[in-house]
Amino acid sequence: METLQAEPTNRSELSLLVVDDSRAQRRMLSVLLGRWGYRVTEAASGEEALDACAREKFDIILSDWMMDGISGLEFCNRLRRMAGDTYSYFILLTSKSEKAEIADGLEAGADDFLTKPVAPGELRARLRAGERIIGMQAELLEKNRLLGSTLTELQRVHDALDRDLLQARAVQQTFMRERRASVPGGDVSILFQSSGHVGGDLVGWFRINTNSVILYSIDVSGHGVASAMLSARLAGLLSGAAPERNAAIVMSSHARRETWAPEDVAQRFNRLILDELKVDQYMTMVYVQIDLLTGKGRLVQAGHPHPVILRRDGGFDRLGQGGLPVGLLEEASFTGENFVLLPGDRLFLMTDGITECPDPAGEELGEDGLLAMLTRHRAMPSGRLLEALVWDLAKYLGSDEFPDDVSGLIFDYNGI
Incomplete structure (x- = not known):
């Protein structure tokens, strides 16, 4: 050569x-x-x-x-x-x-x-x-080399973000406290399944005093990190572990815990979101206060799905009048509603990820579909009932990857 x-x-x-x-x-x-x-x-x-x-x-x-x-x-x-x-x-x-x-x-x-x-x-x-x-x-x-380099960098950033979101999800899970808990006169069972790494739903409870318990179900608008951050802020404001920071608790002159009425709590959160937080998100909620001695309760419904009482005799009662979401309008007002639980009754709170779950054709489950599922499984203990509900929803959807967060809470009232 x-x-x-x-x-x-x-x-x-x-x-x-x-x-x-x-x-x-x-x-x-x-x-x-x-x-x-x-x-x-x-x-x-x-x-x-x-x-x-x-x-x-x-x-x-x-x-x-x-x-x-x-x-x-x-x-x-x-x-x-x-x-x-x-x-x-x-x-x-x-x-x-x-x-x-x-x-x-x-x-x-x-x-x-x-x-x-x-x-x-x-x-x-x-x-x-x-x-x-x-x-x-x-x-x-x-x-092509530059494109490959850019894709590699994007993948690196995505992987880092994915790890952060997994950590955020683990932290968010702690907001739900125990999935099963007991208080004098009742038991609480919680369901929470986010549609992504993190979700905007929040369900929980806390004690006010020996005889009163608060239950709540909240759905922050939107999805992703922004909704999860507002949800985290709200979890801190409804924490039973830090009553001095709880926006619903008032300490009386005798150091006794009292609480704002449910409709007043909704009004306070409405002002908080619009005047202090000033975020683009709003939320729907059901906030319930129950006297454990008498079973008497009061709730506020703010744009959230209707709570349902599963009566011990096999019937159902739908509570609430709808109402406006929280943090959407400054002039919004909220109305409380009274109800009574009898020993053996169960109160079910849920977000619209359940009632608005679509089938493959796009038809939403709706309240009638939910009641049919609850009827089918009402003989089960509440924890197992919630698990069965998730299985039914996945079957109805045709997938176990839900398009919206799925969350709920059942309170079994046993009486004292």
């Missing part, structure tokens, strides 16, 4: 391989190409050319078709099968002019043809066409 270094030119040099079993033909082409500014390498056979291509990348290849051993056509075919993301512009030198033969050359991977004897003007024009192709390919490779 012989290499001829080209004279320097103002044009960027390209590497070019000349393949011909005629030494005179190789030298003639090499001298001409060198004058034009190409860095030229010679190969005396197809086998030698393949070895050269295995060691070095050539921008353009000029190869005779008819050679002893591996023909130019076979050399081209083997070159195209060699691994790598680079491309060499391949010109076959031939005396063949039949259409079928030219078609064979194109099928083998050749880009262009030149008829022998080669005319310098035509050769230079074909080389310039090849340079344009090589330039476009180099530009495409660089863009």
Whole structure:
């Protein structure tokens, strides 16, 4: 193999391989190409050319078709099968002019043809066409490299965000306290399943004093981090572990815990969201206060699904009058409603991720569908009933990936 270094030119040099079993033909082409500014390498056979291509990348290849051993056509075919993301512009030198033969050359991977004897003007024009192709390919490779680098960085950021969201989900789960808990006169069972890493639903309870318990179900508008952050703020404001920061608790002069009426709590949260937090989200809620001695309760419903009492005799009572969401309108007002639980009754609070769960055709479950599910499972203990409800919802949806957060709370009133 012989290499001829080209004279320097103002044009960027390209590497070019000349393949011909005629030494005179190789030298003639090499001298001409060198004058034009190409860095030229010679190969005396197809086998030698393949070895050269295995060691070095050539921008353009000029190869005779008819050679002893591996023909130019076979050399081209083997070159195209060699691994790598680079491309060499391949010109076959031939005396063949039949259409079928030219078609064979194109099928083998050749880009262009030149008829022998080669005319310098035509050769230079074909080389310039090849340079344009090589330039476009180099530009495409660089863009692909940049795209790959960008995708890698995006994946890294996504993975980091995914880890953060998983941690956030674990923290959010702690807001729900125990999924099963008992208070004098009753038991609490909680269901919470977010539709993504984090959710905007919040369900829970806290004691005011020995004889009173608060239950709540909240659904912050939207999905994702913003909704979860507001949900976390609300969890802190309804924490039984920190009564001094609880927005619903009032400490009397005798250090006895009292609470605002449910409708007043809704009004306070309405002002908090609009005047202090000033966020784009609003929320729906049901907030309930129950006297554990008497079973008497009072609730406020603010744009939330109706609470349901599963009566011990097998009936159902739907509570609430609808009402406006919290944090949507400054002039919104909220109305409380009284009810009574008898020993053996169960109060069920839920978010609209249950009642608005769609089937594959888009038909929502609705309150009637929910009551049918509750009827089917009402003989179960409350914890198992909630689990069965999730299974039924997944079956109704046709998937266990819910489009909205699914949460609920059942309070079993046992009486004292």
